[in-house]
Amino acid sequence: xxxxxxxxxxxxxxxxxxxxxxxxxxxxxxxxxxxxxxxxxxxxxxxxxxxxxxxxxxxxxxxxxxxxxxxxxxxxxxxxxxxxxxxxxxxxxxxxxxxxxxxxxxxxxxxxxxxxxxxxxxxxxxxxxxxxxxxxxxxxxxxxxxxxxxxxxxxxxxxxxxxxxxxxxxxxxxxxxxxxxxxxxxxxxxxxxxxxxxxxxxxxxxxxxxxxxxxxxxxxxxxxxxxxxxxxxxxxxxxxxxxxxxxxxxxxxxxxxxxxxxxxxxxxxxxxxxxxxx
Amino acid sequence: xxxxxxxxxxxxxxxxxxxxxxxxxxxxxxxxxxxxxxxxxxxxxxxxxxxxxxxxxxxxxxxxxxxxxxxxxxxxxxxxxxxxxxxxxxxxxxxxxxxxxxxxxxxxxxxxxxxxxxxxxxxxxxxxxxxxxxxxxxxxxxxxxxxxxxxxxxxxxxxxxxxxxxxxxxxxxxxxxxxxxxxxxxxxxxxxxxxxxxxxxxxxxxxxxxxxxxxxxxxxxxxxxxxxxxxxxxxxxxxxxxxxxxxxxxxxxxxxxxxxxxxxxxxxxxxxxxxxxxx
Numbered sequence: 001x002x003x004x005x006x007x008x009x010x011x012x013x014x015x016x017x018x019x020x021x022x023x024x025x026x027x028x029x030x031x032x033x034x035x036x037x038x039x040x041x042x043x044x045x046x047x048x049x050x051x052x053x054x055x056x057x058x059x060x061x062x063x064x065x066x067x068x069x070x071x072x073x074x075x076x077x078x079x080x081x082x083x084x085x086x087x088x089x090x091x092x093x094x095x096x097x098x099x100x101x102x103x104x105x106x107x108x109x110x111x112x113x114x115x116x117x118x119x120x121x122x123x124x125x126x127x128x129x130x131x132x133x134x135x136x137x138x139x140x141x142x143x144x145x146x147x148x149x150x151x152x153x154x155x156x157x158x159x160x161x162x163x164x165x166x167x168x169x170x171x172x173x174x175x176x177x178x179x180x181x182x183x184x185x186x187x188x189x190x191x192x193x194x195x196x197x198x199x200x201x202x203x204x205x206x207x208x209x210x211x212x213x214x215x216x217x218x219x220x221x222x223x224x225x226x227x228x229x230x231x232x233x234x235x236x237x238x239x240x241x242x243x244x245x246x247x248x249x250x251x252x253x254x255x256x257x258x259x260x261x262x263x264x265x266x267x268x269x270x271x272x273x274x275x276x277x278x
Numbered sequence: 279x280x281x282x283x284x285x286x287x288x289x290x291x292x293x294x295x296x297x298x299x300x301x302x303x304x305x306x307x308x309x310x311x312x313x314x315x316x317x318x319x320x321x322x323x324x325x326x327x328x329x330x331x332x333x334x335x336x337x338x339x340x341x342x343x344x345x346x347x348x349x350x351x352x353x354x355x356x357x358x359x360x361x362x363x364x365x366x367x368x369x370x371x372x373x374x375x376x377x378x379x380x381x382x383x384x385x386x387x388x389x390x391x392x393x394x395x396x397x398x399x400x401x402x403x404x405x406x407x408x409x410x411x412x413x414x415x416x417x418x419x420x421x422x423x424x425x426x427x428x429x430x431x432x433x434x435x436x437x438x439x440x441x442x443x444x445x446x447x448x449x450x451x452x453x454x455x456x457x458x459x460x461x462x463x464x465x466x467x468x469x470x471x472x473x474x475x476x477x478x479x480x481x482x483x484x485x486x487x488x489x490x491x492x493x494x495x496x497x498x499x500x501x502x503x504x505x506x507x508x509x510x511x512x513x514x515x516x517x518x519x520x521x522x523x524x525x526x527x528x529x530x531x532x533x534x535x536x537x538x539x540x541x542x543x544x545x546x547x548x549x550x551x552x553x554x555x556x557x
Contacts, residue, residue, distance in 0.1 A: 077457050100457040105450045110472035110549050120458040122468070151549040171458060 024055040024206045025174040026090035027076055034071050035083045045071040046082075047232035053224075055091065058201065058208045060218035062263060063228030063236075064270045069211040070179050072233065076209060077177050092174065099168030099176040103183040106164040107152040113139060114148045116163050120171025138170040141200060158189040162196070169200050176201075176208040182217065194221060198245060215263045219256055220247050227266050230274035236266055337519045346523035354508075359527060361503040365421070365493045366486075366535070369428025374485040376429070377436025378478060382466075384437070385444025385474065398437060406431040406488075407495050414500065424496045431492040432485040439481025443474030476550055479543045486535050494528065505531070 032049040035042050045068035053059045061069050074080040076087060078095040089096050099120070100106075107116050114132060115122075117139055121131035139148050142162035144155075152160050161181055168176055181197075182190045198221065201208060212218050218225045225239045239259065247256060319339045325331045326338035333341070349355040384391045384398075410427045417423040447470065455469045497506025505528050512521035543550070 074453075077453075079453055079456060097459045098457045100454055102450055102453075105448050106454065108451060108454075108469065108472070110475070110547065111468075119454075119468075123455075123458045123460045123464055153549065167458075173458075177457070 023172070023174055025092045025096050026053060026055045026207060027175065027209070028052045028086075028088040028090060029072075029076070030086050030088070032072070032075060032085035032087065033083045034068065034075060034080060044232040046075070046234075048234055049085070049228075051226060051235055051238060053207055053209065055207050056205050058210065058221060058223045060210045060212060060222035060225045061228060062212060062215055062218045062225060062267065063233060064230045064267055064274060065213060067228045067230050067270075068233030069213075069228060072228075073177050073179050073209055073211050076175075089174075096174040097171070099171055099173040101161070101164045101168050101176070101178045101181040103180040106181075107160045109152050112149050112151060113144055113155070113163050116152065117166040117170055119167055120173070124171070135166070135170055138166040141169075142166040142196065158185050158193065161185065161193060165193070165197060165200065169204060172204065173206075175206060176210075178208060178210045180212055181210075183213065190217070195246065197221070202245075215267065216260055219259045219263065225259075225263060227263055230270045236270065239263065335518065337522065342519050342522040342526070345517075345519035346526060349520065349523055355523075355527060358503055358505050358508045358524075359531070361501075362493055362497065362505045362531070365424055365428060365497075365504065366489050368425045369493065370432050370486055370489040372425065373429030373432030373489065374436040374482055377433040377481075377485065378440045380433075381437040381440025381442075381478075381481075382444055382470070382474075385441040386470065391441070395441075398434070402434045402438070406434075407492060410496060410499065419500065424493075424501065427496050428489050428492045432489040435484040435488055436478075436481050439484070440474065440478045443477030443481070444470060446477060447473045472547070475547050479539070479547065479550075482542075483536070483539045486539050487532075490532060490535055 029052075030050050032046050033044070034046040035044045037043075049072060061072060063069050071080060075082050077098045077100060097120075108119065111119065114135055118126075118131040118135035121134060126134075136145075136148065139145055142165055144159060144162055144166070147155060147159065152163065155163070161184075164181065168178075182193055185193065194217065210218070210221060219241060222241055225241060227236045227239065228234065229236045239262070241259060243253070243255060247253065322331075322336070323338050323340060326333045326336065346355075380394070384394050406427065409430060410423070413423040413426050413430075417426055451469055451473055452465075455465045460469065493504070494506040494509070497504035498510040501507040505524055509521065509524045509528070512518070512524060
């Protein structure tokens with residue numbers, strides 16, 4: 001276990017080595033606070049966020065826009081140093097690598113699909129032939145076999161997200177961090193990719209933190225849904241979704257609808273409170 | 279190049295191959311252009327032969343052509359051309375090479391940028407050719423002062439555009455590199471360098487242009503060899519046909535230099551050449 005915060009991302013003297021980290025981690029955030037200061041004053045994005053996520057969980061994070069969802073993810077990824085509070089990676093000796101998937105620009109325009117997918121493996125120092133073979137497997141899994149040697153600009157937005165997902169899973173990191181990965185997709189493509197994500201994830205079963213503004217998506221995918229308050233973000237409610245997968249929103253499952261409406265109401269209150277303050 | 283930019287933008291999705299065809303057409307020579315040039319030359323020839331314009335100051339194209347062939351065949355022109363190209367290459371390699379490295383450092387490190395940027399900004403507006411006399415004092419009248427002047431001229435566009443290229447990097451790409459555990463070297467080689475390449479190559483094109491310009495200028499002032507020297511000598515000896523012939527060669531060198539940089543761009547950044555006409 002390592003208390004990764006608030007100062008560096010690592011234990012003093014330790015280097016981030018995948019060897020020291022188990023192949024799966026849990027995350028415990030305690031009293032997490034992130035304040036950004038600029039010349040125009042300071043903004044508190046997160047204030048006192050406390051939650052735990054177990055190694056096999058799929059945790060979705062929703063909240064009003066600007067509530068610090070992305071900041072939370074970036075803090076856990078080690079890209080943002082929290083102002084105070086702690087993040088403990090259970091099962092890790094240093095800042096664990098994450099399979100990061102973002103909404104846009106998540107592929108490198110100068111790399112072919114193959115090199116993009118193999119990027120995480122390359123960073124780990126895996127020999128070329130080996131990583132290419134492994135990456136090809138995952139390119140097939142995300143249905144892009146014919147496009148392995150194409151560049152991202154030749155692909156649609158949805159196909160690029162498949163590349164990013166393939167890269168995340170082939171790297172087999174101890175946790176996955178997804179920041180609205182389907183936010184820029186049309187509804188049909190989103191359904192297809194949600195299903196594909198779950199299919200590939202079920203082979204890995206590692207912690208996923210999935211930020212989304214789409215309540216239905218959160219309920220469809222997550223074991224749990226964390227609802228954040230408006231800025232500064234706190235945990236408003238931690239909702240367990242006691243449903244087996246696959247879940248299908250289109251067929252209107254009773255409990256699914258209940259949960260969706262419940263979260264919608266929470267968010268609506270948050271948004272209205274946010275407006276009242278102003 | 280403004281036309282190229284419009285041809286390249288607004289190219290969504292998979293139009294790559296179709297677009298590269300259009301881009302090639304935009305760069306390439308076309309029959310109508312040839313027709314215009316040939317007609318102008320013919321009109322010029324006729325005007326000189328009929329005595330409408332004075333052949334002494336504007337010799338007929340045929341006369342210029344004869345002199346040019348003579349200069350090429352006698353080996354005068356190839357030798358001068360070689361001297362010029364050597365200087366351009368040396369100055370460009372030294373100046374743009376250093377500039378790219380300095381630009382990368384300035385783009386990456388805030389401390390380096392805050393320290394060096396005011397200095398670069400202060401020196402950049404100086405017409406670099408004005409430093410040439412000083413360089414002769416410092417380095418002597420030989421090749422060293424010339425290559426130094428050319429390098430200094432090429433250094434600034436390379437530095438400034440490389441710095442801009444690194445700073446214009448999409449931060450998401452840097453995040454990805456960090457989260458996937460890139461080492462400093464991996465970050466540099468696989469993300470920073472290719473990510474800033476489009477702007478770096480744009481800067482290289484300007485640097486090549488400036489290097490060529492400076493070479494001709496330096497040669498006119500202080501060289502016994504090179505196209506610039508030949509040009510100046512033509513004026514001094516009043517060999518007007520040779521003056522025109524040399525200008526023609528200089529034009530072709532300029533075009534050739536541009537084509538070469540475009541070719542290098544297309545080779546080193548294939549993801550761009552299809553989309554944006556090689557940056």
